[in-house]
Amino acid sequence: MGRKKLTAKQHEFLQFLIDHTQEHEVWPTYREIIDHFGYRSPNSVTQNLKALHRKKHLVRDSQGYHLAPKHRDDEEDTGIPVRGIISAGTLQEAVEADLGTITLDMIFPNIDRLFAIRVSGQSMQGADIRDGDYVLLIDDDIPEGGIGAVLYNGETSLKRVYHDKNGLRLEPCNPEYDDIHIHPDVFEEVTILGRYVGHVNERGIFKRRSAA
Template sequence: MEYPSLTTKQQDFFNFLVEYAREYDQWPSHQELMDAFGFKSPRSVTQLYEALIKKHYLVKAEWGEYDFHPVQKFNLLEDEDSEEYGIPIVGLITAGGMQEAVEEDLGRVTLKSILPNYRKMKAVVVSGQSMKEAGINNGDIVLLAQTDIFDGDIGAVRYRGETSLKRIYSTPTGMKLKPANEDFEPIMIEPGEFEEVNIIGKYVGHINEKGLHKV
Protein backbone atom coordinates (compact mmCIF):
# COMPACT_ATOMS: atom_id res chain seq x y z
CA MET A 1 0.00 0.00 0.00
CA GLU A 2 1.27 3.47 -0.84
CA TYR A 3 0.63 6.30 1.58
CA PRO A 4 0.29 9.98 0.67
CA SER A 5 3.73 11.55 0.45
CA LEU A 6 4.85 13.83 3.26
CA THR A 7 6.21 17.32 2.90
CA THR A 8 9.79 17.85 4.01
CA LYS A 9 8.64 19.36 7.30
CA GLN A 10 6.16 16.54 7.92
CA GLN A 11 8.83 13.93 7.18
CA ASP A 12 11.30 15.61 9.53
CA PHE A 13 8.62 15.77 12.22
CA PHE A 14 7.71 12.10 11.75
CA ASN A 15 11.37 11.04 11.81
CA PHE A 16 11.87 12.99 15.04
CA LEU A 17 8.92 11.20 16.63
CA VAL A 18 10.27 7.82 15.54
CA GLU A 19 13.77 8.41 16.91
CA TYR A 20 12.46 9.96 20.13
CA ALA A 21 10.08 7.04 20.74
CA ARG A 22 12.86 4.53 20.07
CA GLU A 23 15.28 6.25 22.44
CA TYR A 24 12.94 7.16 25.29
CA ASP A 25 10.01 4.76 24.79
CA GLN A 26 7.57 7.66 25.06
CA TRP A 27 6.33 10.67 23.10
CA PRO A 28 7.96 14.09 23.26
CA SER A 29 6.06 16.92 24.88
CA HIS A 30 4.71 19.81 22.84
CA GLN A 31 7.40 22.01 24.37
CA GLU A 32 10.16 19.63 23.32
CA LEU A 33 8.79 19.60 19.78
CA MET A 34 8.51 23.38 19.73
CA ASP A 35 12.13 23.68 20.88
CA ALA A 36 13.37 21.08 18.39
CA PHE A 37 11.70 22.75 15.40
CA GLY A 38 11.82 26.36 16.51
CA PHE A 39 8.06 26.77 16.68
CA LYS A 40 6.65 29.74 18.60
CA SER A 41 3.19 28.25 19.09
CA PRO A 42 1.95 24.77 20.11
CA ARG A 43 -0.57 25.12 17.28
CA SER A 44 2.25 24.40 14.82
CA VAL A 45 2.86 21.08 16.56
CA THR A 46 -0.86 20.24 16.55
CA GLN A 47 -1.12 21.01 12.83
CA LEU A 48 1.71 18.60 12.03
CA TYR A 49 0.12 15.92 14.19
CA GLU A 50 -3.18 16.41 12.37
CA ALA A 51 -1.48 16.18 8.97
CA LEU A 52 0.21 12.89 9.91
CA ILE A 53 -3.08 11.48 11.18
CA LYS A 54 -4.82 12.45 7.95
CA LYS A 55 -2.09 10.72 5.92
CA HIS A 56 -2.29 7.55 8.07
CA TYR A 57 1.11 7.87 9.70
CA LEU A 58 -0.32 8.44 13.19
CA VAL A 59 -3.55 7.75 15.05
CA LYS A 60 -5.09 9.45 18.05
CA ALA A 61 -6.14 7.12 20.84
CA GLU A 62 -9.43 7.42 22.71
CA TRP A 63 -7.67 8.94 25.70
CA GLY A 64 -6.18 11.70 23.55
CA GLU A 65 -2.65 10.33 23.21
CA TYR A 66 -0.96 9.97 19.83
CA ASP A 67 0.45 6.71 18.50
CA PHE A 68 1.90 5.36 15.29
CA HIS A 69 -0.59 3.94 12.83
CA PRO A 70 -0.53 0.10 13.11
CA VAL A 71 0.93 -0.28 9.62
CA GLN A 72 3.65 2.24 10.40
CA LYS A 73 4.50 0.27 13.53
CA PHE A 74 5.16 -2.77 11.38
CA ASN A 75 7.13 -0.70 8.89
CA LEU A 76 9.35 0.46 11.74
CA LEU A 77 10.04 -3.20 12.59
CA GLU A 78 10.76 -4.16 9.00
CA ASP A 79 14.45 -4.89 9.54
CA GLU A 80 13.96 -8.46 10.71
CA ASP A 81 17.64 -8.86 11.57
CA SER A 82 17.66 -5.87 13.89
CA GLU A 83 18.44 -6.58 17.54
CA GLU A 84 17.73 -2.99 18.51
CA TYR A 85 14.11 -2.67 17.41
CA GLY A 86 11.05 -4.82 17.97
CA ILE A 87 9.02 -5.85 20.98
CA PRO A 88 11.28 -7.29 23.71
CA ILE A 89 10.53 -10.80 24.99
CA VAL A 90 11.41 -10.45 28.66
CA GLY A 91 10.90 -13.95 30.06
CA LEU A 92 8.72 -17.00 30.56
CA ILE A 93 5.29 -17.15 32.19
CA THR A 94 3.33 -20.24 33.10
CA ALA A 95 -0.12 -20.93 31.73
CA GLY A 96 -0.69 -23.68 34.28
CA GLY A 97 -0.15 -23.48 38.02
CA MET A 98 1.63 -20.59 39.69
CA GLN A 99 5.40 -20.66 39.63
CA GLU A 100 8.33 -18.34 40.13
CA ALA A 101 8.76 -15.81 37.34
CA VAL A 102 11.63 -16.45 34.94
CA GLU A 103 13.03 -13.20 33.59
CA GLU A 104 15.56 -13.33 30.79
CA ASP A 105 16.23 -11.78 27.42
CA LEU A 106 14.61 -14.08 24.85
CA GLY A 107 14.97 -11.76 21.89
CA ARG A 108 12.40 -9.56 20.20
CA VAL A 109 9.18 -9.89 18.27
CA THR A 110 9.80 -8.50 14.78
CA LEU A 111 7.66 -8.08 11.71
CA LYS A 112 9.18 -11.20 10.17
CA SER A 113 8.29 -13.28 13.23
CA ILE A 114 4.66 -12.11 13.02
CA LEU A 115 4.30 -12.33 9.24
CA PRO A 116 7.06 -14.64 7.91
CA ASN A 117 6.05 -14.11 4.28
CA TYR A 118 5.30 -10.40 4.51
CA ARG A 119 7.61 -9.53 1.62
CA LYS A 120 5.30 -11.52 -0.68
CA MET A 121 2.19 -9.70 0.53
CA LYS A 122 0.40 -6.56 -0.53
CA ALA A 123 -2.14 -4.44 1.28
CA VAL A 124 -5.32 -2.60 0.34
CA VAL A 125 -7.60 -0.28 2.29
CA VAL A 126 -11.22 -1.39 2.60
CA SER A 127 -13.90 1.00 1.39
CA GLY A 128 -17.39 -0.09 2.43
CA GLN A 129 -19.07 -2.49 4.83
CA SER A 130 -19.87 -5.53 2.68
CA MET A 131 -17.52 -7.75 4.77
CA LYS A 132 -18.37 -6.47 8.24
CA GLU A 133 -19.74 -9.82 9.47
CA ALA A 134 -16.29 -11.29 8.77
CA GLY A 135 -14.85 -8.63 11.06
CA ILE A 136 -13.52 -6.52 8.19
CA ASN A 137 -14.75 -2.94 8.32
CA ASN A 138 -14.51 0.28 6.36
CA GLY A 139 -11.01 1.75 6.67
CA ASP A 140 -9.32 -1.51 7.70
CA ILE A 141 -6.11 -2.42 5.91
CA VAL A 142 -6.38 -5.90 4.42
CA LEU A 143 -3.32 -8.08 3.89
CA LEU A 144 -3.29 -10.16 0.71
CA ALA A 145 -1.00 -13.10 -0.05
CA GLN A 146 -0.10 -14.57 -3.42
CA THR A 147 -1.23 -18.12 -2.69
CA ASP A 148 -3.89 -20.63 -3.69
CA ILE A 149 -7.50 -19.73 -2.88
CA PHE A 150 -9.90 -22.49 -1.94
CA ASP A 151 -13.67 -22.57 -2.03
CA GLY A 152 -15.06 -20.21 0.61
CA ASP A 153 -11.84 -18.26 1.15
CA ILE A 154 -11.92 -14.47 1.21
CA GLY A 155 -10.05 -12.87 -1.64
CA ALA A 156 -9.61 -9.63 -3.52
CA VAL A 157 -10.97 -9.91 -7.04
CA ARG A 158 -10.77 -7.67 -10.09
CA TYR A 159 -13.76 -8.15 -12.39
CA ARG A 160 -14.66 -6.00 -15.38
CA GLY A 161 -12.14 -3.40 -14.29
CA GLU A 162 -13.55 -3.12 -10.76
CA THR A 163 -12.27 -4.64 -7.53
CA SER A 164 -14.01 -6.18 -4.55
CA LEU A 165 -13.24 -8.18 -1.41
CA LYS A 166 -15.57 -11.17 -1.08
CA ARG A 167 -15.79 -14.86 -0.22
CA ILE A 168 -15.14 -16.80 -3.42
CA TYR A 169 -17.18 -19.89 -4.27
CA SER A 170 -17.31 -22.21 -7.25
CA THR A 171 -20.84 -23.04 -8.34
CA PRO A 172 -22.32 -25.38 -10.98
CA THR A 173 -23.00 -22.29 -13.08
CA GLY A 174 -19.75 -20.39 -12.53
CA MET A 175 -18.38 -18.35 -9.65
CA LYS A 176 -20.04 -16.54 -6.76
CA LEU A 177 -18.53 -13.60 -4.90
CA LYS A 178 -20.40 -13.54 -1.61
CA PRO A 179 -20.41 -10.57 0.79
CA ALA A 180 -20.44 -10.97 4.57
CA ASN A 181 -23.33 -8.56 5.00
CA GLU A 182 -26.98 -9.32 4.31
CA ASP A 183 -27.49 -5.81 2.95
CA PHE A 184 -25.39 -6.69 -0.12
CA GLU A 185 -26.17 -9.09 -2.95
CA PRO A 186 -23.66 -11.70 -4.17
CA ILE A 187 -21.98 -11.22 -7.53
CA MET A 188 -22.52 -14.10 -9.94
CA ILE A 189 -19.96 -14.70 -12.71
CA GLU A 190 -20.64 -17.09 -15.58
CA PRO A 191 -17.89 -19.31 -17.05
CA GLY A 192 -17.82 -17.27 -20.23
CA GLU A 193 -16.70 -14.27 -18.18
CA PHE A 194 -13.85 -15.99 -16.32
CA GLU A 195 -11.26 -14.32 -18.55
CA GLU A 196 -12.40 -11.00 -17.08
CA VAL A 197 -11.66 -12.22 -13.53
CA ASN A 198 -8.30 -11.68 -11.85
CA ILE A 199 -7.62 -12.86 -8.28
CA ILE A 200 -5.46 -10.14 -6.71
CA GLY A 201 -4.70 -12.11 -3.56
CA LYS A 202 -6.01 -14.20 -0.70
CA TYR A 203 -7.06 -12.46 2.50
CA VAL A 204 -4.71 -13.46 5.33
CA GLY A 205 -5.49 -10.78 7.88
CA HIS A 206 -6.21 -7.13 8.44
CA ILE A 207 -4.95 -4.20 10.46
CA ASN A 208 -6.93 -1.49 12.20
CA GLU A 209 -6.57 0.78 15.22
CA LYS A 210 -6.83 -2.28 17.48
CA GLY A 211 -3.84 -3.95 15.86
CA LEU A 212 -3.20 -6.98 13.65
CA HIS A 213 -5.87 -9.64 13.09
CA LYS A 214 -4.59 -12.79 11.39
CA VAL A 215 -6.63 -15.60 9.87
Protein backbone atom coordinates (compact mmCIF):
# COMPACT_ATOMS: atom_id res chain seq x y z
CA MET A 1 0.00 0.00 0.00
CA GLY A 2 1.46 3.38 -0.99
CA ARG A 3 1.30 6.71 0.74
CA LYS A 4 -2.16 8.18 1.13
CA LYS A 5 -3.15 11.63 -0.11
CA LEU A 6 -2.72 14.50 2.36
CA THR A 7 -5.08 17.32 3.17
CA ALA A 8 -3.85 20.84 2.45
CA LYS A 9 -3.02 21.42 6.12
CA GLN A 10 -1.21 18.10 6.42
CA HIS A 11 0.81 18.90 3.30
CA GLU A 12 1.78 22.28 4.78
CA PHE A 13 2.79 20.55 8.03
CA LEU A 14 4.89 17.97 6.18
CA GLN A 15 6.57 20.64 4.05
CA PHE A 16 7.58 22.50 7.21
CA LEU A 17 9.19 19.33 8.58
CA ILE A 18 11.06 18.79 5.30
CA ASP A 19 12.25 22.41 5.05
CA HIS A 20 13.30 22.62 8.70
CA THR A 21 15.18 19.31 8.57
CA GLN A 22 17.03 20.27 5.38
CA GLU A 23 17.93 23.75 6.66
CA HIS A 24 18.89 22.92 10.25
CA GLU A 25 19.76 19.21 9.90
CA VAL A 26 17.73 18.45 13.03
CA TRP A 27 14.10 17.60 13.70
CA PRO A 28 12.03 20.61 14.87
CA THR A 29 10.96 20.74 18.50
CA TYR A 30 7.32 20.84 19.56
CA ARG A 31 7.80 24.51 20.54
CA GLU A 32 9.17 25.40 17.10
CA ILE A 33 6.24 23.70 15.38
CA ILE A 34 3.70 25.35 17.70
CA ASP A 35 5.24 28.79 17.16
CA HIS A 36 5.35 28.32 13.37
CA PHE A 37 1.69 27.31 13.03
CA GLY A 38 0.28 29.19 16.00
CA TYR A 39 -1.21 26.10 17.63
CA ARG A 40 -2.81 26.50 21.05
CA SER A 41 -1.91 23.02 22.26
CA PRO A 42 0.87 20.44 21.74
CA ASN A 43 -1.93 17.99 20.95
CA SER A 44 -2.26 19.59 17.52
CA VAL A 45 1.36 18.69 16.79
CA THR A 46 0.84 15.12 17.99
CA GLN A 47 -2.29 14.64 15.88
CA ASN A 48 -0.54 15.87 12.73
CA LEU A 49 2.48 13.64 13.35
CA LYS A 50 0.23 10.63 13.84
CA ALA A 51 -1.73 11.43 10.68
CA LEU A 52 1.44 11.70 8.58
CA HIS A 53 2.69 8.47 10.11
CA ARG A 54 -0.55 6.66 9.27
CA LYS A 55 -0.32 7.93 5.71
CA LYS A 56 3.30 6.68 5.49
CA HIS A 57 4.97 10.07 5.08
CA LEU A 58 6.75 9.63 8.41
CA VAL A 59 8.42 6.64 10.03
CA ARG A 60 8.89 6.12 13.76
CA ASP A 61 11.53 4.42 15.88
CA SER A 62 12.65 4.50 19.51
CA GLN A 63 13.98 8.05 18.98
CA GLY A 64 10.72 9.44 17.61
CA TYR A 65 9.40 10.41 14.16
CA HIS A 66 11.50 10.83 11.01
CA LEU A 67 10.83 11.61 7.36
CA ALA A 68 10.06 8.60 5.19
CA PRO A 69 12.83 7.76 2.69
CA LYS A 70 10.93 9.39 -0.20
CA HIS A 71 11.37 12.81 1.44
CA ARG A 72 15.10 12.58 2.22
CA ASP A 73 17.60 14.28 -0.09
CA ASP A 74 20.32 11.75 0.68
CA GLU A 75 18.24 8.71 -0.23
CA GLU A 76 19.62 6.99 -3.32
CA ASP A 77 17.65 4.71 -5.59
CA THR A 78 19.90 1.66 -5.27
CA GLY A 79 19.29 -2.04 -5.59
CA ILE A 80 20.60 -5.38 -6.77
CA PRO A 81 20.82 -5.51 -10.59
CA VAL A 82 18.81 -8.21 -12.37
CA ARG A 83 21.09 -9.25 -15.27
CA GLY A 84 19.05 -11.83 -17.12
CA ILE A 85 17.00 -15.04 -17.07
CA ILE A 86 18.17 -18.52 -16.11
CA SER A 87 16.35 -21.80 -16.66
CA ALA A 88 15.27 -23.87 -13.65
CA GLY A 89 14.25 -26.72 -15.96
CA THR A 90 16.19 -28.10 -18.91
CA LEU A 91 19.39 -26.51 -20.14
CA GLN A 92 18.61 -23.44 -22.19
CA GLU A 93 20.58 -20.65 -23.77
CA ALA A 94 21.49 -17.92 -21.31
CA VAL A 95 19.43 -14.77 -21.71
CA GLU A 96 21.23 -11.59 -20.70
CA ALA A 97 19.18 -8.45 -20.25
CA ASP A 98 18.85 -5.41 -18.03
CA LEU A 99 15.73 -6.29 -16.06
CA GLY A 100 15.98 -3.54 -13.49
CA THR A 101 16.90 -3.95 -9.83
CA ILE A 102 15.70 -5.75 -6.72
CA THR A 103 15.20 -3.08 -4.07
CA LEU A 104 14.67 -3.31 -0.34
CA ASP A 105 10.99 -2.44 -0.69
CA MET A 106 10.58 -5.61 -2.79
CA ILE A 107 12.20 -7.68 -0.03
CA PHE A 108 10.29 -5.85 2.72
CA PRO A 109 6.97 -4.56 1.28
CA ASN A 110 6.33 -2.38 4.36
CA ILE A 111 9.74 -0.73 4.32
CA ASP A 112 8.27 2.71 5.07
CA ARG A 113 7.27 1.36 8.49
CA LEU A 114 10.58 -0.38 9.22
CA PHE A 115 13.39 0.73 11.49
CA ALA A 116 16.47 -0.97 12.92
CA ILE A 117 17.93 -1.30 16.42
CA ARG A 118 21.32 -2.80 17.25
CA VAL A 119 21.25 -5.79 19.62
CA SER A 120 23.35 -5.89 22.79
CA GLY A 121 23.57 -9.27 24.52
CA GLN A 122 22.91 -12.93 23.73
CA SER A 123 19.44 -13.53 25.18
CA MET A 124 17.94 -14.10 21.71
CA GLN A 125 20.61 -16.37 20.20
CA GLY A 126 18.12 -19.25 20.06
CA ALA A 127 16.28 -17.23 17.41
CA ASP A 128 19.62 -16.68 15.61
CA ILE A 129 19.66 -13.06 16.79
CA ARG A 130 23.06 -12.32 18.30
CA ASP A 131 25.03 -9.55 19.94
CA GLY A 132 25.85 -6.85 17.38
CA ASP A 133 23.10 -7.80 14.93
CA TYR A 134 20.67 -5.16 13.70
CA VAL A 135 17.07 -6.24 14.22
CA LEU A 136 14.48 -4.94 11.78
CA LEU A 137 11.25 -3.90 13.46
CA ILE A 138 7.92 -2.79 12.04
CA ASP A 139 5.65 -0.36 13.83
CA ASP A 140 2.98 -2.93 14.64
CA ASP A 141 1.50 -4.96 17.50
CA ILE A 142 3.30 -8.13 18.56
CA PRO A 143 1.24 -11.34 18.35
CA GLU A 144 1.18 -13.73 21.31
CA GLY A 145 4.59 -15.39 21.50
CA GLY A 146 6.02 -13.18 18.75
CA ILE A 147 9.36 -11.42 19.00
CA GLY A 148 9.36 -7.69 19.49
CA ALA A 149 10.86 -4.68 21.24
CA VAL A 150 9.22 -3.34 24.40
CA LEU A 151 9.84 -0.07 26.26
CA TYR A 152 9.00 0.14 29.96
CA ASN A 153 10.12 2.62 32.61
CA GLY A 154 12.85 3.96 30.32
CA GLU A 155 14.29 0.52 29.57
CA THR A 156 13.98 -1.61 26.44
CA SER A 157 14.22 -5.31 25.70
CA LEU A 158 13.92 -7.61 22.69
CA LYS A 159 12.12 -10.81 23.65
CA ARG A 160 9.21 -13.12 22.89
CA VAL A 161 6.13 -11.39 24.26
CA TYR A 162 3.31 -13.10 26.13
CA HIS A 163 0.28 -11.38 27.63
CA ASP A 164 -1.50 -12.21 30.87
CA LYS A 165 -4.10 -10.48 33.01
CA ASN A 166 -1.45 -8.65 35.04
CA GLY A 167 0.84 -7.49 32.26
CA LEU A 168 3.52 -9.04 30.06
CA ARG A 169 5.99 -11.88 30.26
CA LEU A 170 9.12 -11.35 28.17
CA GLU A 171 10.74 -14.67 27.32
CA PRO A 172 14.35 -14.93 26.09
CA CYS A 173 15.52 -17.47 23.51
CA ASN A 174 18.46 -18.54 25.63
CA PRO A 175 18.11 -20.76 28.74
CA GLU A 176 20.88 -18.82 30.48
CA TYR A 177 18.53 -15.83 30.80
CA ASP A 178 15.41 -15.52 32.98
CA ASP A 179 11.97 -14.35 31.93
CA ILE A 180 11.13 -10.71 32.58
CA HIS A 181 7.72 -10.02 34.14
CA ILE A 182 6.18 -6.57 33.68
CA HIS A 183 3.22 -5.71 35.91
CA PRO A 184 2.76 -1.96 35.45
CA ASP A 185 0.89 0.24 37.90
CA VAL A 186 -2.19 2.09 36.71
CA PHE A 187 -0.21 5.22 35.79
CA GLU A 188 2.66 3.38 34.09
CA GLU A 189 2.74 2.60 30.41
CA VAL A 190 4.27 -0.23 28.42
CA THR A 191 5.12 0.81 24.85
CA ILE A 192 5.46 -1.67 22.01
CA LEU A 193 8.28 -0.26 19.90
CA GLY A 194 7.89 -2.74 17.07
CA ARG A 195 7.41 -6.28 15.85
CA TYR A 196 10.47 -8.23 14.70
CA VAL A 197 10.52 -8.96 10.95
CA GLY A 198 14.19 -9.80 10.38
CA HIS A 199 17.77 -8.95 11.20
CA VAL A 200 20.98 -7.92 9.48
CA ASN A 201 24.59 -8.82 10.18
CA GLU A 202 27.84 -9.41 8.26
CA ARG A 203 26.37 -12.63 6.84
CA GLY A 204 23.45 -10.88 5.18
CA ILE A 205 19.74 -10.13 5.62
CA PHE A 206 17.54 -12.67 7.39
CA LYS A 207 13.76 -12.42 7.35
CA ARG A 208 11.54 -13.59 10.17
CA ARG A 209 10.84 -17.29 10.28
CA SER A 210 7.16 -18.24 10.42
CA ALA A 211 7.45 -19.28 14.06
CA ALA A 212 9.17 -16.06 15.16
